[in-house]
Structure formats: C-alpha cells, structure tokens
Amino acid sequence: MDMKTPAIAVVLNDRDVLSLNKNLLKEVDLIELRVDMFENIDRVEEIFAIAKEKFGVPLLCTVRAPEEGGKKKFDNRLNIYEKVMPYCDFFDIEIFAEEAKALRQLSKQNNIKLILSYHRFDLTPSEHELEGIFEIGKKLNGDIIKIATMINTKEDVETLTFFLLRHKNDKVIVIGMGENGKITRILFPFFGSLITYASLNLSSAPGQIALQDMINIFKKIGLTDKKR
Numbered sequence: 001m002d003m004k005t006p007a008i009a010v011v012l013n014d015r016d017v018l019s020l021n022k023n024l025l026k027e028v029d030l031i032e033l034r035v036d037m038f039e040n041i042d043r044v045e046e047i048f049a050i051a052k053e054k055f056g057v058p059l060l061c062t063v064r065a066p067e068e069g070g071k072k073k074f075d076n077r078l079n080i081y082e083k084v085m086p087y088c089d090f091f092d093i094e095i096f097a098e099e100a101k102a103l104r105q106l107s108k109q110n111n112i113k114l115i116l117s118y119h120r121f122d123l124t125p126s127e128h129e130l131e132g133i134f135e136i137g138k139k140l141n142g143d144i145i146k147i148a149t150m151i152n153t154k155e156d157v158e159t160l161t162f163f164l165l166r167h168k169n170d171k172v173i174v175i176g177m178g179e180n181g182k183i184t185r186i187l188f189p190f191f192g193s194l195i196t197y198a199s200l201n202l203s204s205a206p207g208q209i210a211l212q213d214m215i216n217i218f219k220k221i222g223l224t225d226k227k228r
Contacts, residue, residue, distance in 0.1 A: 004029050006189030006223055009060065009197045010211050013037040014047045016200065022054050027215050030195065032060040032092070035080055036070040044080060048087040058089035060115070068094050068119040069205065078102055085110050092117055092146070095137045104141055116142030121177065121206070124149040124156035130163050134172075144194060146173040148205065151181035160184060161191070168192025178206045185209055186217055 007029035012020070017033070025031065033051060035044060051059060061084050063077045064070030074080065078099050081091055091107050092115040093100055100116060107114040116137040125133070130147060137145040145167075151157055157176060161184075164174040174193045176184035185196050185207065198215075199208040209217075 005194045006218075007195045008211070008214055008218065009195050010200050011037075011197060011208075012051070012200065014039055014043060017047050017051045017054070020200075022056075024200070025055050025057070028055075028057055028211070030058050030060055030090070031055055032062055032197065033084075034071075035061065035063045035084075036066075036072045036074070041072075045083050045087075048084040052087045059087055060090040060092060061088045062092040064092075065094055065097060068117070069121060078106070081106065085112065088112055090115055094118065095133060095140065095142070095145075100140050108141075113143040114141075115144045115146050115173070116140055117146035117148065117173075119177075119205075120149040122150055123152060124159050124176070127159055127163060130159070134163075134167065134170075138170075144171045144173060146175075146195075148173075148175040148177055150206070151176040151178050151184070153180075157181070157184060160188075164188055164191050164193060175205075176207070181207045182209060185214070186221070189218075189223055190221065 009030040009032050010025060010028045011032045011034055013034060031051060061081060063074060063080050066073050081103060090113045091103060093103050095116045095118045104114055118133050134145055160174055160176050168191055172193060173195045174188050189196050197208055198211040200211050
C-alpha cells in the first residue's frame, strides 16, 4: 500500500484499535501499532488484522526495546514481527538492535519497508555522532533511517536541522523530542522528513502534537494537498 509523504502517523495500542471510531482516523496517512504498549500480547495477530480491515491505511509495526523507550521487554521480538507480516507495510526496529539484520532479511523477503531507528531521550548527539549512526543504518540497508533525539537547547534544533538538510534526499525521518522539539515535528516534514508522529489517546514520545492539531497545521502551511 502506498503512503503519501510527508505523512502523519498516529500511534495506537490494542485497546485503541478495538475502541476507536474509524472516522477519527480518516485523515491519517499511517498507523503505528506499538506492540510494546499492547495490553494483551496474546491477541497481536487479531489486532493487526482488525486494524487493517477497519482503518484501511498502511500499518507500521513497532516492538520498541526498553533501551530506546519501549514499555515491555520481549524475549523474541522477531517472532512478533513474523506473526504480523501479512498485515504490515512497514516495520521499525532500532539501528543497534541485535535483531536488525535478521529483520532486514525478513522484511525484504516479504516486501515490507524497514525503518531503522535511533532514539536518545536525554540529549542530541553531535553532528559527527549522528552521521556515524546514519552510516550504520545505511550499511544495514534500512529503507528509511529515523533519528529522534531530545531537544534541550536551540543549538540542538540547529544540529538536527543541518543533519536533515544534508540527508533530505536519503529517505529519513528526523524528530526533535520534548517541549523544545515541537517545532521540528511541524517544520521538518517541510524540509524532507518523511513522517511526523501525532498523538491521539496516548503519546509514545515526549512532545508529540495532538493529531487534529497536526492535521490543521499541515493544511495551513501547505504540506498536504489531500482533502482532509
């Protein structure tokens, strides 16, 4: 399934999939199902099947590791990704995850785009460090490289901006987290970041903007020509 970019993604758990009115998400481009936020792990396949049928938009499966913001630890994350393959258009896993190579192979065999991600919830690394992380992700053949770091100062915004401008044609997602990073969630898609993440009932990262607010902002600054 094709995804319009820049895309607005909303983060859901299993309860959201079952309870939300589908019309609330009619203007969403992508749904990220955060399995580590699910209340009932035994129903993972069923939840993905319901979401695919109910909402009719591309699905992104993420089973985030606790080291980078995940809410649960799983002994075998690959097993979960394998179970939901028939329903997914995207997978997300950390660049430094030991399962990254295996998931790259699995996703490629099943025509699923792989987002290789890096999260820092305390700071924004230097430009040199970010470049090194990006190169590791590219060597792993990620389809999209995602960099999300905490914004503490104006200089952090500048660091991420320079990084994004250098890689705007390299299929990247760049996000500044925290209250000071909210501006990046609005402006970076304009500079080439492929996806921005909005919140509905739950936030998966600090500084996420509410879904309807993000949709309205996209309209006002001309980032979408879709009839929302």
